Amino acid sequence: MTSATDRRRQEVLRAIVADYIASQEPVGSKALLERHQLQVSSATIRNDMAVLESEGFIVQQHASSGRIPTEKGYRQFVDHIHDLKPLSAAERRAILTFLEDGVDLEDVLRRSVTLLAQLTRQAAVIQLPNLKVSRVKHVEVVALGPTRLLLVLITDTGRVDQRNVELEEAIDAEGVILLRDLLNGALVDRTLTEGSTSLEELAENPPARISHALTRSATRLIETLVEQPADRLILAGASNLTLGLPGVIEALEEQVTVLKLLTNVPDLGNVSVLIGEENEDEDLHDASIVATAYGSDGHALGGLGVVGPTFMDYPGTISKVSAVARYVSRVLAGE
The missing domain is CATH 3.30.390.60 (Heat-inducible transcription repressor hrca homolog; domain 3)
Structure with a gap:
């Protein structure tokens, strides 16, 4: 059974990850107390941070700096996301209208990946239908x-x-x-x-x-x-990754690695998150991939997802990837 101390440390970790995602600056105990209603002393927070660091969830880059999350910390954060921020009614209408204006399947998919890149400010990829x-x-x-x-x-x-x-x-x-x-x-x-x-x-x-x-x-x-043509990917928003992730852009352009990932996405309605070194390809070790499937009549036709830095906004990205996949599936089903 989870103790009150464990729950509090989980909350401290969640706060550190959320603040680092928002600022990309190391997070200190003072900032945590100012921004979050943790209702404990700064000494308790410092102690919790020391424990989280010893367990490999956060790391201190310099002796005088705050902490930043590790890949293990991001994984813990993602695995404990319970509430996803829903899209607004205006966002949902805009997505559906934009996709319904597609002239054919490929146009709908091209529109969806462009939209996903704009919504998440990351690179977005979609796989044309799995021919099998x-x-x-x-x-x-x-x-x-x-x-x-x-x-x-x-x-x-x-x-x-x-x-x-x-x-x-x-x-x-x-x-x-x-x-x-x-x-x-x-x-x-x-x-x-x-x-x-x-x-x-x-x-x-x-x-x-x-x-x-x-x-x-x-x-x-x-x-x-x-002699089926090779499965193809449509990519949008690669320019969003220009800072610090050149290897990721090369991997996206080569397509093979990402195609393999999208071919192995989970069933319709489920979202997978691969963080840093959880990705097999070394070029993607600095990136995270949030992916799901789209399809019709209960059958997955292909995968779509977002590729970005490990400090991406996971709750928002998961929500948007899931929503766009759902709307693509609705348009393909003629709903």
Whole structure:
């Protein structure tokens, strides 16, 4: 059971972290007593600070200076955040209106990451939909000529791929309709991986009158489904990190590390916080990452988050990341 002393020290640590986040200046016992209603003597505060320092939660850089939080201190602070500052009604309306004006999925995601960078004054990143969970919504077949087709593949995440197919044998209008129906029957509501298997099975026993066109089209679509373009990130607000975090900017620009982090975000509605050396990549050891998932119909489609210094405003950042993800999910679901 937590003692009154432990609770008070937890409150002292919370106050030190909050003050340091606000000022980026070492925090002394006198300042704590002036700013916070701790209702104990300065000697008690100094003693608590000495204990917190011995336990590795805070550190004193110089003999005469106040204390600053360590990564362990930030972790303790984050793990004990109970109340997140809710967004104002005006902020919520502004977010929803801004996102609803997006013309397509990528535009909505681009708007969301720009907004998140502005709200948090940090760098924000979002992952375009995870292709593994995409399902085929529709395949359109357009005759560009007797021996040339255009295949348009549309997924439920808004991805659109177009491929031309050159035929050695002419196909008529009825053949195009039959081909469209067969391709949709094999692909609609299937994941990209499942769709590839269905197309292979379809191509093994095609109707004689469109055998050539079906084989060519199935092969072209399988190439499209299997050779998926690499997952991409959209980044905004990198200029917010220019002071003191050059390695972090390089890691963001390389994308691989951050993409791996966003691919492993928690389920919808949960937020993860990685602080300093909790990040595997050395370039991110001076940074903290607050990330979550966005999606629709209960399925995560990708991750989004904020990258900033370890002294970031954790309660505010967690609240804003969570809110933007929630609104992106609502827009994608058509709510």
